[in-house]
Amino acid sequence: xxxxxxxxxxxxxxxxxxxxxxxxxSSDASMYKGNPLVVLWPETIEQIQKIVMIxxxxxxxxxxxxxxTGLVGGAVPKRSIVLNMSKMNKILDFDNDSILVExxxxxxxxxxxxxxxxLYFPIIPSSHEVCTIGGMISCNASGKRxxxxxxxxxxxxxxxxxxxxxxVRKVNDVEKFCGTEGTVGIIVNAELKxxxxxxxxxxxxxxFDRATDMSIYTPELKEKPQLLSLELLDPKTSSMLNLEERYxxxxxYENSLGEIREPEEIEKWDxxxxxxxxxxxxLGYSLIEDPEILDDEKLAVFMKYLEGLNVPFFGHVGIGILxxxxxxxxDLADFFKTVESLGGSVTGEHGIGxxxxxxxxxxxxxxxxxxxxxxxxxxxxxxxxxx
Amino acid sequence: xxxxxxxxxxxxxxxxxxxxxxxxxxxxxxxxxGPRGRANMVNNNSSDESFYICTLCRACEAKCPLNxxxxxxxxxxxxQRTKANEEMIKNIRKYGNPIGELKDGKVPDELYCx
Numbered sequence: 180x181x182x183x184x185x186x187x188x189x190x191x192x193x194x195x196x197x198x199x200x201x202x203x204x205s206s207d208a209s210m211y212k213g214n215p216l217v218v219l220w221p222e223t224i225e226q227i228q229k230i231v232m233i234x235x236x237x238x239x240x241x242x243x244x245x246x247x248t249g250l251v252g253g254a255v256p257k258r259s260i261v262l263n264m265s266k267m268n269k270i271l272d273f274d275n276d277s278i279l280v281e282x283x284x285x286x287x288x289x290x291x292x293x294x295x296x297x298l299y300f301p302i303i304p305s306s307h308e309v310c311t312i313g314g315m316i317s318c319n320a321s322g323k324r325x326x327x328x329x330x331x332x333x334x335x336x337x338x339x340x341x342x343x344x345x346x347v348r349k350v351n352d353v354e355k356f357c358g359t360e361g362t363v364g365i366i367v368n369a370e371l372k373x374x375x376x377x378x379x380x381x382x383x384x385x386x387f388d389r390a391t392d393m394s395i396y397t398p399e400l401k402e403k404p405q406l407l408s409l410e411l412l413d414p415k416t417s418s419m420l421n422l423e424e425r426y427x428x429x430x431x432y433e434n435s436l437g438e439i440r441e442p443e444e445i446e447k448w449d450x451x452x453x454x455x456x457x458x459x460x461x462l463g464y465s466l467i468e469d470p471e472i473l474d475d476e477k478l479a480v481f482m483k484y485l486e487g488l489n490v491p492f493f494g495h496v497g498i499g500i501l502x503x504x505x506x507x508x509x510d511l512a513d514f515f516k517t518v519e520s521l522g523g524s525v526t527g528e529h530g531i532g533x534x535x536x537x538x539x540x541x542x543x544x545x546x547x548x549x550x551x552x553x554x555x556x557x558x559x560x561x562x563x564x565x566x
Numbered sequence: 567x568x569x570x571x572x573x574x575x576x577x578x579x580x581x582x583x584x585x586x587x588x589x590x591x592x593x594x595x596x597x598x599x600g601p602r603g604r605a606n607m608v609n610n611n612s613s614d615e616s617f618y619i620c621t622l623c624r625a626c627e628a629k630c631p632l633n634x635x636x637x638x639x640x641x642x643x644x645x646q647r648t649k650a651n652e653e654m655i656k657n658i659r660k661y662g663n664p665i666g667e668l669k670d671g672k673v674p675d676e677l678y679c680x
Contacts, residue, residue, distance in 0.1 A: 195596070199614045203603035208581050220595060247597065248582045265595040287586070308586035308629070457631030460579040 181233055185219055185260075188229045193220040193266070204244070204261045208306075210465060210507060211252035211533050215242075215261040222266045224339075224347060224367050231345040231365070231559070234260060240562040243361040245283065245314030248306035250467055251532030253318065253360040257563050262365065264313050276373055277336055282313025282366040294376060301328040301374045304528075305453040313366045318530040319358035323408040323431075323452065326401070326497025330528065332357035334372045340364030343555025355550060360530050361561040362547070363554045377407065381437030382445055385428040388414075390482035393496065396428055397475060401497060405432040409497030410452050413482070416491040419458050420451050428496070455493045456502065464491055464504035468511070470518040471527030473499040481521055488514070500527035531565045539565060572627070572635035578605045584626035584636060590619050601626030601636050608641060617641040 186194050196217040204215045216239065221227045234241050240259040247254055264283035270292065272279035278300075280289060286307045290299045304310055304322035314320075316338065321330035328334065335357065338350040342364045350356045356363060385396050393411070400409055408431040418424040429448055430437065439445060456467055472478045478499055485492050485503050494501035505511065515525050515538055525538045544566050551558070551566070584601040585591055591600030599616050607614055620638045627636040653676070654664035661667055666674045 195598070199603075199607055199612055199616070200596075200598050202610060202612060203597045203606050206580060206606075208579075210580075246582060246585070247602075263595070263597075306581075306583070309582050454583075454631035457579065457581045457583065460581070461573075461577055461632040465579055 181237060181239075182217060184233050185217060185230065188226050188233075189219050189221055193222065194218070204247075204263070205256065207244075207247040207249045207252065207254040209250050209252040209255065209532065209534060211255040213242075213252075213255040213257050213259070215256040216258055218261045218263055220263045220266045224341065227262065227341045227365055227367060228345040228347065230260065230262065231341055231343065234559045235344060235557050238557070238559065240559055241365070242561050243313070243317070243365050245311030245317070246285065246306065246309040248310045249314065249318060249532060250529045251526075251534035253530050253532035253561070253564055254314075255533060259562070264311060267367065268311075271368065272370075277370055278373060279368060279370045280312055281368055282316070283311050286310055286312060286315065293373065297376050298373045299376050300334060300371055302331050302334055305456065307453075312369055312371065316353075316357050316366055316369060317360050318528070321495065321498065321500070321528045323410055323495060325495055325500075325528075326409050327407050327433075328374070330357070336370040336372060338366055338370075339368040340366050340554075343557050343560050348554070358530060359547065359550070360532060360564050362564055362566070363551050363560065365560065377433035379434050379440075380407070380442075380445055381432050381435050382439040382448055383430045383432075383437040384439065384448065385430070386423065386425045387428070388425055390426070390479050390486060393426065393428065393482070394475060394479060396430075397496060400430050403432070403436070405434050405436055406497070407431040407433050409495070410493070411496040411501070412452070412455065412493045413485070413491060415489075416455055416459060416493045419462060419491060420455060422451070452493070456504065459491050459493075459504045463506055466505040466507050466509060466511075467529070468503050468505070468514070468525075469494075469500055469527045469529045470503075470523050470525055471498070471500045472518065472521050472523035474522065475499075477521040477523070481517070481523070484517055498527070499523075533564060536563075536565065573633055575605050575608050575634055575636065577632055577634055578602075578609060579632065580606070581631065583631055584629050586629050587625040589621055589623065589625070590616075594619075604638055604641070605634075605636065608638075613641060613645055615645075617645060 201215050204218050206212050242256040242259040243262045244254045267281040268283040269281045293299050304320045315331045332354050335353040410429045412427040414424045492503040582602050588600045597603040617638050657666045
């Protein structure tokens with residue numbers, strides 16, 4: 180190993196390879212476990228460049244880590260150098276509709292600062308308190324307000340990344356880069372687009388008993404320009420969250436359109452939604468999926484299918500992403516076949532990582548391989564993920 | 567929602583939400599000094615100075631969506647169970663001091679110190 184070389188780059192205090200550190204950094208929020216060679220905390224772009232050069236020379240793998248909240252094992256090291264980005268969390272530049280940040284900044288920390296200016300970064304995954312901007316870009320995270328704002332790629336002006344040879348490159352084609360899960364380049368800086376914070380928020384919660392009943396509400400709700408999010412909890416999930424065992428459709432608006440207007444009540448529904456996965460996982464359904472089915476009618480068919488499987492599910496129905504949760508070890512071959520037969524995609528927002536490698540569509544694999552070749556021909560960046 | 571009894575740490579699913587408000591994680595940027603890291607160590611029968619650095623503020627417990635008990639005092643206690651500490655505690659209980667029985671002109675056979 181090249182510990183002394185790494186130490187001379189980042190300093191003794193920014194390097195650790197003790198067994199407990201390795202244990203802590205061997206996993207993310209997925210059920211996958213790996214094995215870090217060493218954990219490094221770079222503080223500058225130059226340090227990352229030098230680390231990459233050593234890794235390239237010695238064919239060592241680099242796994243970049245943000246908040247470690249990924250659900251598909253994207254940040255799980257496979258005998259890799261773990262590059263912990265948490266010390267690169269500064270705001271570098273700001274104007275009234277964009278902000279330049281380092282990749283390790285935590286989303287809620289950023290939004291806390293922006294709120295003083297009446298602004299925010301509007302992509303909000305349920306891990307918003309912990310996840311970093313770099314991690315969100317890597318997975319192209321979306322989250323609850325995607326029905327209004329789309330996914331992370333829609334809110335990036337440009338990126339600065341360190342490629343597999345150690346060179347710094349500006350990436351303008353962010354759509355192509357977002358979602359590459361650290362396999363193409365190490366994101367160091369990102370210029371983000373911002374939105375005005377909604378002045379007022381209100382909600383409606385609709386309850387119903389059959390999957391097909393959702394079509395009574397969704398078409399009309401989706402037409403409303405004030406709609407910020409449209410979230411669904413199925414009866415099993417609802418029951419696990421101590422709600423009535425019925426479907427709950429939660430519509431959030433950026434004005435007083437909804438009947439729920441008290442901030443405390445809004446916060447209650449918000450945190451219920453945010454904690455859904457953890458609650459479900461704690462009851463044994465820890466294998467979370469994120470299929471995306473855009474067609475409303477097909478989504479209702481899919482919900483009927485999930486009812487038949489008798490598994491809890493919830494999700495962002497406004498954008499056709501559901502999160503069915505299974506017990507670990509469940510054979511999902513038929514599930515993925517069903518998603519594909521309905522014209523859906525097996526992943527809508529969590530990425531592929533290790534969990535869905537064998538379901539990566541060939542066209543996506545070929546495209547990524549080609550893209551990776553132009554950035555990381557030596558294949559030292561997050562080897563074995565996605566492809 | 568009603569308050570329910572805290573559940574054992576063995577039920578941790580590694581989601582990382584507990585890391586959100588941890589003061590020692592924020593100060594160090596090292597997950598070894600954060601609650602998920604500590605939970606990981608407990609569940610793998612490992613121990614570390616991290617348990618001393620924990621402020622016991624339980625901000626992590628407030629964030630845990632599974633309502634797990636993230637009380638690391640026991641782990642800290644286990645680290646303190648050295649022979650010297652046990653002797654000193656015994657002496658304090660028996661003689662009111664960590665050294666043992668004090669007699670004029672006599673040096674104790676063994677001296678323990680923290």
